[in-house]
Amino acid sequence: MIRTVERADRVEGAPAPPGDKSISHRAVLLNALASGSAHVSNFCEGDDRTAMLGCLRGLGVSIKRVRHTDERPCTDCFYVRGRGPNALREPDHVLNAGNSGTTMRLVAGLLAAQPFFSVISGDRSLRSRPMDRIVRPLAKMGANIMGRGQDALAPLAIRGGSLTGIEYALPVASAQLKSALLIAGLYARGRTTVIEPAPSRDHTERMLGAMGADVHSDWPAISVERSDLFAMDVRVPGDTSGAAFWMVLAACHPSARLRIGRVGMNPTRTGVVDALREMGARMTLENIHEDAGEPSADVVVESSELRGIEIGGDIIPRVIDEIPVLALAASLAEGRTVIRDAHELRVKESDRIAATVEGLRRLGASVDERSDGMVIEGGAALAGAAVDGHGDHRIAMTMGVAGAIASGRTTISGAEAASVSYPRFWEQLHEVTGGAVSGDAAG
Ligand code: S3P
Numbered sequence: 001m002i003r004t005v006e007r008a009d010r011v012e013g014a015p016a017p018p019g020d021k022s023i024s025h026r027a028v029l030l031n032a033l034a035s036g037s038a039h040v041s042n043f044c045e046g047d048d049r050t051a052m053l054g055c056l057r058g059l060g061v062s063i064k065r066v067r068h069t070d071e072r073p074c075t076d077c078f079y080v081r082g083r084g085p086n087a088l089r090e091p092d093h094v095l096n097a098g099n100s101g102t103t104m105r106l107v108a109g110l111l112a113a114q115p116f117f118s119v120i121s122g123d124r125s126l127r128s129r130p131m132d133r134i135v136r137p138l139a140k141m142g143a144n145i146m147g148r149g150q151d152a153l154a155p156l157a158i159r160g161g162s163l164t165g166i167e168y169a170l171p172v173a174s175a176q177l178k179s180a181l182l183i184a185g186l187y188a189r190g191r192t193t194v195i196e197p198a199p200s201r202d203h204t205e206r207m208l209g210a211m212g213a214d215v216h217s218d219w220p221a222i223s224v225e226r227s228d229l230f231a232m233d234v235r236v237p238g239d240t241s242g243a244a245f246w247m248v249l250a251a252c253h254p255s256a257r258l259r260i261g262r263v264g265m266n267p268t269r270t271g272v273v274d275a276l277r278e279m280g281a282r283m284t285l286e287n288i289h290e291d292a293g294e295p296s297a298d299v300v301v302e303s304s305e306l307r308g309i310e311i312g313g314d315i316i317p318r319v320i321d322e323i324p325v326l327a328l329a330a331s332l333a334e335g336r337t338v339i340r341d342a343h344e345l346r347v348k349e350s351d352r353i354a355a356t357v358e359g360l361r362r363l364g365a366s367v368d369e370r371s372d373g374m375v376i377e378g379g380a381a382l383a384g385a386a387v388d389g390h391g392d393h394r395i396a397m398t399m400g401v402a403g404a405i406a407s408g409r410t411t412i413s414g415a416e417a418a419s420v421s422y423p424r425f426w427e428q429l430h431e432v433t434g435g436a437v438s439g440d441a442a443g
Helices: 021-032 047-058 101-111 132-140 175-185 203-210 240-252 271-278 313-332 343-347 352-362 393-405 415-420 425-432
Strands: 002-006 011-013 037-041 062-068 073-081 117-121 144-148 153-159 167-169 192-195 215-218 221-224 256-264 282-291 294-302 336-339 366-370 373-377 386-388 409-413
Touching: 002 393, 011 425, 021 037, 021 047, 021 073, 021 101, 021 175, 021 203, 047 062, 047 101, 047 415, 101 117, 101 132, 101 153, 101 175, 132 144, 132 175, 175 192, 175 203, 175 221, 203 215, 240 256, 240 271, 240 282, 240 294, 240 313, 240 393, 240 425, 271 282, 271 313, 313 336, 313 343, 313 352, 313 366, 313 373, 313 393, 343 352, 352 366, 352 373, 352 386, 352 393, 386 393, 393 409, 393 415, 393 425, 415 425
Parallel strands: 011 256, 167 192, 386 409
Antiparallel strands: 002 409, 037 073, 062 073, 117 153, 144 153, 192 221, 215 221, 256 294, 282 294, 336 373, 366 373
């Protein structure tokens, strides 16, 4: 699907990102193992959620959509009936994680501990992403788990077993890997400890703690002992990564003001706020509050004069999903931006270093590709062009934001990929740009 975006004269309004994808996944998966039932509201829209719900249902978990609470209509609400830790059912089909790395890795951690046989697979992109990082430690814990070839690519075949806790130094700062091991650790004999090379998102630890697990975080070590969980209602905050598109659009457009409501502000996710502020973005946080142990705030962003910065080291896992859109901001900033230590971007839904460099160059930016990032000479006058979403939601949306800032008209092929995490993205871009988007969703 092709979307066309024209340069917007003015950017204003209050776009509402969907519920946070990472927190949504954990809210349904952990509640599925708990005793009791839970209500999860503002659950992420998008294809990735279909993948997680499908896998859990395939394991016998009852998850029902709820349209009303006693008091009011409920948007994106689900009711999860916990099965307790040991009542999952052997699936009679291959579990399908679709495009979702989080689904595959977290569910694999769970399957590693189940006394039955299962196979989990996904789409072409997911089947090319490295799974050896979870296969090795889960096998060390005692699971019988294998994938294709040296990188243990999906499909993964798993016969879970009785696991023993291990101490494991993560070779990469990956929240998906950490979470897979912590979930397996809920079932293991003895203690499971993961040691992180840099802080990655901590939603799993937070939620496990709030649900009664024996989890202990003394960074860089996070440990869990075999535990039973108690169901917990979760109101999912707005997706920090989805909000990042609006932050960059407002900061970079010369006539803009956006208010983005109730955005997740977990410090392990707010690298994009820190980076944009360091670049000089005019951004304020209002109405700060906390839901189910996760902080959130309304974010107000206005047109700003940005300058280039260095983005590398420990901030990378805190900003990993926002680097493509930050690279766009950098191409419009004054001076040079260097992005380094971001090798992980090469094994996301696409090779995001190559895809970002290609897209920005087509629009006229001056970008040099590096093995672990890129160097961007700012100050480009971007001009509309034909660009490709590379089948990757974050690349497609970055190009959409670029189109509203670049002169003329930008056409984005593969624009439908946005539905993986943000199905209403094009509609909301259309609204805040006063009608700059054409194509199916804009009507
Ligand atoms: C996620 C962790 C990140 C991120 C992904 C979601 C999660 O990957 O890129 O979109 O929900 O745990 P890492 O495993 O590289 O941290």
